[in-house]
Amino acid sequence: MSxxxxxxxxxxxxxxxxxxxxxxxxxxxAKRRHIVRRVVGIGRTEQKLMQAKLLGAIDEYSLDLETGAxxxxxxxxxxxxxxxxxTIEQMASGLKxxxxxxxxxxxxxxxxxxxxxxxxxxxxFIGGHPMTGSEQGGVEAAFPDLFVGARYVLTPDSETxxxxxxxxxxxxxxxxxxxxxxxxxxxxxxxxxxSHLPHAMSGALLEVAExxxxxxxxxxxxxxxxxxxxxxxxxxxxxxxxxxCLTNAGPLxxxxxxxxxxxxxxxxxxxxxxxxxxxxxxxxxxxxRSTYLRITK
Amino acid sequence: MSxxxxxxxxxxxxxxxxxxxxxxxxxxxAKRRHIVRRVVGIGRTEQKLMQAKLLGAIDEYSLDLETGAxxxxxxxxxxxxxxxxxTIEQMASGLKxxxxxxxxxxxxxxxxxxxxxxxxxxxxFIGGHPMTGSEQGGVEAAFPDLFVGARYVLTPDSETxxxxxxxxxxxxxxxxxxxxxxxxxxxxxxxxxxSHLPHAMSGALLEVAExxxxxxxxxxxxxxxxxxxxxxxxxxxxxxxxxxCLTNAGPLxxxxxxxxxxxxxxxxxxxxxxxxxxxxxxxxxxxxRSTYLRITK
Numbered sequence: 309m310s311x312x313x314x315x316x317x318x319x320x321x322x323x324x325x326x327x328x329x330x331x332x333x334x335x336x337x338a339k340r341r342h343i344v345r346r347v348v349g350i351g352r353t354e355q356k357l358m359q360a361k362l363l364g365a366i367d368e369y370s371l372d373l374e375t376g377a378x379x380x381x382x383x384x385x386x387x388x389x390x391x392x393x394x395t396i397e398q399m400a401s402g403l404k405x406x407x408x409x410x411x412x413x414x415x416x417x418x419x420x421x422x423x424x425x426x427x428x429x430x431x432x433f434i435g436g437h438p439m440t441g442s443e444q445g446g447v448e449a450a451f452p453d454l455f456v457g458a459r460y461v462l463t464p465d466s467e468t469x470x471x472x473x474x475x476x477x478x479x480x481x482x483x484x485x486x487x488x489x490x491x492x493x494x495x496x497x498x499x500x501x502x503s504h505l506p507h508a509m510s511g512a513l514l515e516v517a518e519x520x521x522x523x524x525x526x527x528x529x530x531x532x533x534x535x536x537x538x539x540x541x542x543x544x545x546x547x548x549x550x551x552x553c554l555t556n557a558g559p560l561x562x563x564x565x566x567x568x569x570x571x572x573x574x575x576x577x578x579x580x581x582x583x584x585x586x587x588x589x590x591x592x593x594x595x596x597r598s599t600y601l602r603i604t605k
Numbered sequence: 606m607s608x609x610x611x612x613x614x615x616x617x618x619x620x621x622x623x624x625x626x627x628x629x630x631x632x633x634x635a636k637r638r639h640i641v642r643r644v645v646g647i648g649r650t651e652q653k654l655m656q657a658k659l660l661g662a663i664d665e666y667s668l669d670l671e672t673g674a675x676x677x678x679x680x681x682x683x684x685x686x687x688x689x690x691x692t693i694e695q696m697a698s699g700l701k702x703x704x705x706x707x708x709x710x711x712x713x714x715x716x717x718x719x720x721x722x723x724x725x726x727x728x729x730f731i732g733g734h735p736m737t738g739s740e741q742g743g744v745e746a747a748f749p750d751l752f753v754g755a756r757y758v759l760t761p762d763s764e765t766x767x768x769x770x771x772x773x774x775x776x777x778x779x780x781x782x783x784x785x786x787x788x789x790x791x792x793x794x795x796x797x798x799x800s801h802l803p804h805a806m807s808g809a810l811l812e813v814a815e816x817x818x819x820x821x822x823x824x825x826x827x828x829x830x831x832x833x834x835x836x837x838x839x840x841x842x843x844x845x846x847x848x849x850c851l852t853n854a855g856p857l858x859x860x861x862x863x864x865x866x867x868x869x870x871x872x873x874x875x876x877x878x879x880x881x882x883x884x885x886x887x888x889x890x891x892x893x894r895s896t897y898l899r900i901t902k
Contacts, residue, residue, distance in 0.1 A: 439827055439828075439829045440829065458829070459826055459827055459829075461827060488823055488826055488827060490821070490823055490827075494821055494823065495827075497817065497821075498817060498821065498823060498824045498827050499827070501810075501813055501814050501817050501824060502814060502824060502827060502828040502829075502831070502832040503828075503829075503831050503832065505810065505813070506810065506831040506832060506834075506835045507831065507887075508868060508871055508872075509810065509835065509864075509868070510831075510835070510890060511867075511871065511886050511887060511889070511890035512864050512867035512868045512871060513798075513802065513803065513864060514889070514890045514893040514894055514897070515867045515889070515890075515893070516798055516802070516860060516863045516864050516867060517798050517799060517893070517897070518893045518896075519863070520794065520795060520798050521897075524787070524791055524794075524795065526785055526787050526791065526795060527795040527798060527799060528896070528897045528900040528901060529756055529785055529900055529901060530736055530756055530758060530785060530787075530792075530795050530796070530799060531736075531799040531800075531897060531901060532736045532737065532755070532756075532799075532800075532901075533838070534799070534800050534803040534804065534807075534838045535799040535800065535803060535897075536901075537803075537834050537835070537837055537838060538803045538806065538807070538834070538835055538838075539890075539894050539897070540834055541830070541831045541834060541835075542887070542890040542891050542893075542894045543891065543894065544887070544891075546884055546887035546888045546890075546891060547884065549883075549887045550880060550883045550884040550887060553875050553883050554875075554878055554880060554883065557875050557876060557878060560872075560875055561872050561875055561876050563813060564868050564869075564871070564872045565872070566813045566816070567806075567809050567810060567813050567868070568865050568868060568869070570808075570809035570812045570813060571805060571806070571809045571861050571864070571865060572861075572865070574805055574808065574809060574861070575805075575857075575858050575861045575862070578850050578851075578854050578857055578858055578861075579854060579858050581851055581854060583847060583851060586846075586847045586850050586851065587843050587844065587847040589808055590804075590808060590839070590841070590843035590846045590847060591843045592808070592811070592812070593807060593808035593811045593812075593836075593839040593843075594839050594840065594841075594843060596811040596812070596814070596815045596839075597811055597836050597839045597840065599815075599825070600811070600814070600818075600825045600828060600832075600836070603825040603826055604825060604826060604828060604829075604833075
């Protein structure tokens, strides 16, 4: 990639609100690949922003949302999911005409519904969700190749400006990710199944195990491989998961119902000692898992 | 550990029926630690037994159950769970008076109920389940330290010979594991929760995801970390899991019901947008998980 002139930049200036793992990695990726001229970090803690600058994630920083975002052609809004709309509202009056605003929130319908109303008419909003990293983790963990090979979901709806969508797609591809276009509703339904439901399952499994552990004291000592695997994700930050559930309640509840139905079917097969049925269940699981691995690899 | 004489051996001769990952590692561990004088491997395929000998898992082998087990002071029965009782029945008439028979099956109540009846009165049966490895995997994957730091569940009941239990405990500790004594019923209830239920959950999650994938085609491409973690265990052999479910149907069905109840509670909290309740759910999950990690580490 050439660095000969601004002509090669996808954007001149980008701003990143919330320079943590994802925000920091976005800045590093954009700078390393010379696809933007300048990265402005925005946050509330000067020390963290200074660190982000030292780590090469941003060129300069601002503690003020409006000022920090005012010169940006593209603004990444990276706070936890329920702070995204308030953040956009706060910086809205300072936004440059024509600026594109995008977020990295884990749920999309609510945000994509509210964000366009919160920004000036001359600006465009593109909902986004890079399927990598997490909203946790600080800039210390950021690295420029975080997005390489990852899916980057963009969630246009009927109101979305196609020029802005095109530029955002160009940016996401330039940092190494593969863009997946989905409606906000499609995204939220899929995210409920592949991410939010697993967190609920994991929490429920821990509750079941804890009750048995209290009775015998020997359940946890016995638990190895599969239990460890299935509960690993509960190490996440509870507040972040609360907010994800609150902003995706409908699809999550539907996913829980669907899981319950499949578990119920399996339970009945087991209770009936249906050898063929049990075998088929595990054969199907194995087959679906390999289809999944083939598609994502 | 000294090798100066037979006096230091816990057993003179042990036999291992089914020299795969677990059986092979048992042999290697016993030989490496000089706690037995001789290891006899028993199986149906000469080539596999020759390989086990070459790898140092056994000293000699037999293709005949009765003959192979006839000189053993301790016999490990390592086939998949539903073949354990038939295997014991087949070798019973050849067993040496005073021999201890133990198994490594994933479920215990059925086996511990039937095994003592299948062996001569002069012999003892101790149900066992080392919480490591799996019934899958060949002797190529075996290694002498497989049991180091792992829990080794022994499941005595009121009929169990305490001398035999003591010697079996000594053996399990000598190969580096920590013995956990549980009744067969306690074991099966715990195993249903920490291992069999996770496999059912994983299979049901894959069914839910597959239906959504068929609708949109974008569910699998989006699935990353947590989905991959929660479905990894379905790579196991379906036949083995069929047999585990068939021999532990009651506890497994109860575990599924318990999980369903906890998921239902969580769903209602989410549907009610109960912020405090959702937060508490994830906080509890995180706290239970760290208790678990503290206990098992």
